[in-house]
Amino acid sequence: MKILYAASEAKPFSASGGLADVVGSLPSAVSRKNCDCRVVMPLYRNVSPEVRNQLTYLTDITVDVSWRKQYCGIYTIKKGNVTYYLLDNPYYYMRDGMYGFYDDCERYVFFSRAVLEILPHIDFFPDIIHCNDWQTAMIPVFYQILYKYHQEYQNIKIIYTIHNIQYQGVYGKEVVTELMGLPSYHTNLLDFDGCVNLMKGAIETADCITTVSPTYAKEILDPWYSYGMDRALVRRKDPIIGILNGIDTEDYNPKTDSNISEKYTALKRNGKKACRAALLQELNLPVDDSPVIGIVTRLVAHKGIDLIRYVFHEMLEMGCKFVILGSGEKIFEDFFHEMQLQHPEQVSTTIGFIPALARKIYAGADMFLMPSQNEPCGLAQMISLRYGTIPIVRETGGLKDSVIDAGGKNGNGFTFKTYDALDMLDAVKRACALFKDKKKWSSLVRYAMNCDFSWDASAEKYIELYKNLLETKD
Secondary structure, eight states: OEEEEEOSOBTTTBOSSHHHHHHHHHHHHHHTTTOEEEEEEEOOTTSOHHHHTTOEEEEEEEEEETTEEEEEEEEEEEETTEEEEEEEOHHHHSSSSSSOOTTHHHHHHHHHHHHHHTHHHHTOOOSEEEEESGGGTHHHHHIIIIITTSGGGTTOEEEEEESOTTOOOEEOTTHIIIIIOOOGGGGGGTEETTEEEHHHHHHHHOSEEEESSHHHHHHTTSHHHHTTTHHHHTTOSSOOEEOOOOBOTTTSOTTTOTTSSSOOOSSOOHHHHHHHHHHHHHTTOOOSSSOEEEEESOBSGGGTHHHHHHTHHHHHHTTOEEEEEEOBOHHHHHHHHHHHHHOTTTEEEEESOOHHHHHHHHHHOSEEEEOOSOOSSOSHHHHHHHTTOEEEEESSHHHHHHOOBTTSTTOOBEEEOSSOHHHHHHHHHHHHHHHTSHHHHHHHHHHHHTOOOBHHHHHHHHHHHHHHHHHSOO
16 A cells, blocks of 8 residues: 655655654554655655755756746655655745744745655655645645546545634635636635635545544534634545554654653653652752642644633642743733742742753653643644653643543543643642552552553554545545
8 A cells, every 4th residue: 555645744755743752653653564655745844955866866846836837846865764855945944943934825835735745756656645734734725626536646536634613714705716726617616705724725625534633533523623614525435534642652752852851751750759849959949849730832822822821829839830932922021021930939930941841851750731621633632641740731632632531440540521720739639649549649640650641542543534535436
């Protein structure tokens, strides 16, 4: 089985968020099951010179962007068991940053068309093209309209995965003729609320729609979570399939992580105590027995930061220490800075994102607070479990699918349902109460570290999905 993954970013080349983690790990896990997996992405300026020197030039072609013909250089590199193709166009991708430009629609319309155009030149016609998020949403649209009936392209199935439904690729109707070059009678595929919506086009034309957790697959059919896209999703005949993301358990491994002060395992956990002490010392917090709560996140409202702010003083009065790493809205950055000034022995705030410090927090904190308003999958709670740091989460999206409340069977964390600060506070209180019972807490940490969130389990589910899709006839 041959699978081509198309995405706007992938580790270890270019990354801005969780999408890069997924595309950097899933193809490798699927390849281990005797599949030929390849990845295609843009060649951005931020690809390191070291990697650039390892790239092999294949050829260059021209790609139609409506009436324009644009250069596309094709470079390749093999990492492990996966072949990567990086598509070059200096005008579109040699910029400081990956997203947020006035012509993002044009940049990713070009990329989507290029993904289909390169297939004869790389001598690889896949059974499945697996597209990810709005930047690749035009691939199934172009395929259905322009490529499907070409002999070489016949029988390709296209999967479209929604990683975050909030970002849909919404533009004015002029882009259909100016950038896409599609006949006007196909405009209805992309038309949504008076605009062109790229995600809606993918939903209309892809053979299968998936998302990154079973709970999120249900939530995005609810107007509360869908940002309007529920109206397009409910019209599909087949259900939305949710498969929980995994994490790279070799990268996130307390047994081998060079970022933490002492290595440890689920059976030999003394190193975690050393990591805890080292974290507190590094951040000038007293080393004692009070619970240490880690927060590594974007400081924005939908991550539940407003809930934390509402009951922060109550949690401090319980004796909790907070180690905070993140950046985002100024109101939240200023709040946590002020809390550090007022409570220097209980609060450490670092604005920004420092990967090495994030690892130290995962390893050194006792608990990890993640009260998101919505969370398609979430990786931080899985990473914290891997390091034996007990997550406290709201039951939404992938958080609900990966964290089970310790008040019942097979619990590995603490959860609350409603988006309410007092409910969150109750979950923190329950965690702190169990933390005082060192024997029970130690058992919980051991169980948490043994939870399997590797990509292998997810890969099996994707392979089953791919096989089922190939067995269906148009």
